[in-house]
Amino acid sequence: MAKILTILTIPNQILRKKSEDVSSKKLAEKKLQALALNMVKTMKERDGVGLAAPQVGENIRLITVNTKDGVLILFNPKITKNSFAKEWAEEGCLSVPGVYGKVRRNKKINCVYFNISGEKKKISAEGLLARVIQHEIDHLDGILFIDKAKDIQKADSINL
Numbered sequence: 001m002a003k004i005l006t007i008l009t010i011p012n013q014i015l016r017k018k019s020e021d022v023s024s025k026k027l028a029e030k031k032l033q034a035l036a037l038n039m040v041k042t043m044k045e046r047d048g049v050g051l052a053a054p055q056v057g058e059n060i061r062l063i064t065v066n067t068k069d070g071v072l073i074l075f076n077p078k079i080t081k082n083s084f085a086k087e088w089a090e091e092g093c094l095s096v097p098g099v100y101g102k103v104r105r106n107k108k109i110n111c112v113y114f115n116i117s118g119e120k121k122k123i124s125a126e127g128l129l130a131r132v133i134q135h136e137i138d139h140l141d142g143i144l145f146i147d148k149a150k151d152i153q154k155a156d157s158i159n160l
């Protein structure tokens with residue numbers, strides 16, 4: 001049974017460390033599989049649209065994303081193509097509670113990753129999904145949306 005994990009909030013320094021790639025050997029381990037499923041449960045429970053492993057205390061390159069078509073689990077996600085077009089939109093973050101601000105991100109991206117079975121996959125995303133993936137990959141590099149945001153305000157917003 002998957003369990004709900006504690007989400008770290010600022011100024012916890014784990015959120016500021018660069019996370020390590022997951023080896024294919026490690027990816028097959030039960031511990032990491034369980035972590036991924038616990039992250040999915042935690043993301044859904046907290047009404048997040050995305051979650052990155054550092055947010056639950058693990059500095060590894062693993063993110064989960066809640067899309068309208070279901071949940072994605074991405075190990076070692078890497079953006080391979082960015083659209084020239086960028087757009088501003090509002091973001092929030094479960095690790096920065098009660099704060100939101102506008103962040104400029106690429107409108108469309110291509111991203112390669114390994115799924116939970118260790119298969120290499122590619123996704124083309126735009127709009128909110130592209131935004132969520134960029135926000136979560138930033139977490140893996142120790143970057144928080146407040147580092148990039150303008151018009152930072154305190155209120156409820158979407159949680160990434």
Ligand SMILES: [Zn+2]
Pocket residue numbers: 092093094095135139160
């Ligand atoms: Zn976040």
